[in-house]
Amino acid sequence: MATPLNIIFAGTPDFAAQHLAALINSEHNVIVVYCPPDKPAGRGKKLTACATKLLALEHNIIVEQPINFKNEAEQKQLAEYNADIMVVVAYGLLLPEVILNSPRLGCINVHGSILPKWRGAAPIQRSLEAGDKKTGVTIMQMDKGLDTGDMILTAECVIENTDTSASLYEKLANLGPTALVETLSLMAEPNFQAMDHNVAQDNELATYAHKLDKAEAELDWHLNADELDRKIRAYIPWPVSQFTFTESEGKQHRLRVWQASVQEYQGSSIPGTILKADKQGIEIATTKDAIRLEVIQLPGKKALAVKDILNGRSEWFTVGSPINKLG
Template identity: 35%
Template sequence: MRVVFMGTPDFSVPTLMEIVGQGHEVVAVYSQPPRPSGRGMEERKTPVHQAADRLGLPVFTPASLKSEEEQEAFRALDADVAVVVAYGLLLPKAILDAPREGCLNLHGSLLPRWRGAAPIQRAIMAGDRETGVQVMRMDEGLDTGDICMSETIAISDQMTAQDLHDRMMVLGADLMVRALAALSRGSLGCQPQIEDGVTYAKKIDKAEARIDFAEPAATIHNLIRGLSPFPGAWVEMVIRGKAQRVKLLRSELADGAGEPGTLLDDAMTIACGEGAIRLTELQRAGKGAMKANDFLRGADLKVGDTII
């Protein structure tokens, strides 16, 4: 099939690679424009842009698709279908209607649960036990289109947003090429979403990342997992006489009780409003991620200290 691929981050790359590998003709790749990044603030192409360059595919990076000029250029590609994976730009109706078979989106939840920008993080933060990836035929609403194919993923107690992201991007790539194969045969059946159970995965606000140990341990554990590694749930610890921000990347529920925020032992167990949590992977500002034992060797924390 003649495919226009639209995506931006690492999450999108496996789907692009699978589409090319299955022999479809990718007539164009759309991605977000290069932006300043890193210490030198040099303009850097997106992961999808870089992958498309390696494959020798033409890349377009408009800041918007609202102009008639951009829409006409898109129509001129004469695509059978557009595949959209975490592109990050609104698709106007003229774009949605341009490909002969419309636009297929890969979404990281089991719709209608977690429509919106951050379905991976929100599912974990809410303590969901399962989620999935779905191929959806796009319409003008926010993740309201008909569902064409689905795969369910169990969320384990220790799974972080990064873990789930990595699982989804591989499974999602396979799901999308299966959907394209069915579409090419004329056998892709899509069903309207149910109306019950709609939830919205709003964009993560950095203000949500500050840990409050007055919350139950399970709530804190889910927050740590859901925000790992970015933006990263965080606390302040006094290390060698100086208050420092520390990201909490992995944790586990633990036995123990005490005043919320109190360090209960030499294994980084901390009392919560209900129960306790053991921190297993942490990251100080300007340092790499490290296991709790390694972290403690570089800190002067002791049992009874308060972490806020």
């Protein structure tokens, strides 16, 4: 019979907190939660706790907040919890080998892709941007590499052509906790042997999900409409795809795009040319087909359907003109 595991949990955002909640509600025991130090947030720059800390305190679980694990005292303190396993979900720190080897069963991680594809910081966004048809979560045994450890269990989901990073995040946040609890149940069996269950990653198939950069959010109309559509969906809710609009007197505005769709177009207009501007949206020529902007956000304003923006700014979007310049 499996014995409940004593768990150290390490994580930061809401995605991690949802996994922590599943562990709290499982047969296993979360004995301590590790998360980063509180950070200033909001206009008042008030120190604010992350989602995992708030959930841990709500359930009277001990919270530790080291800056990193380079200090021997912090390494010793973690070892003294004498945990069976450490579960790491979106923690944001690379763990030194001494920490990885500290618990009896080592450290496992919940990663938001089907490894070895999209190792790294932004797997959800990069899978969407690349046009992948499916993604999922991988529960892996952590090693000293970046998302290179042996895979214990995977769970998949379909990427719909309407998914944004926000909606895909929610799918994985529902998928991951179940896969994690299933993995722990497997590892809690007295006869569990990693060599019988774990699968090594094929490094030849690995791709890397680079961290997002604000500069990537600039829309390039010389991409084709499919590429632009995927980019727009991948960058919601951050950094949000955008373009610069210049008025005739030279004043510039940054317009964010929150919703768009691909439209068939076989004409020869220069990429970036406005083809239509009506209640359906603003259609723009690309190198293949057209992209229709349907919900956009003017500087300092809330996001609105294009039909509402055209009521007051129709002169900005003249058919036949470049989208980045008035007239």
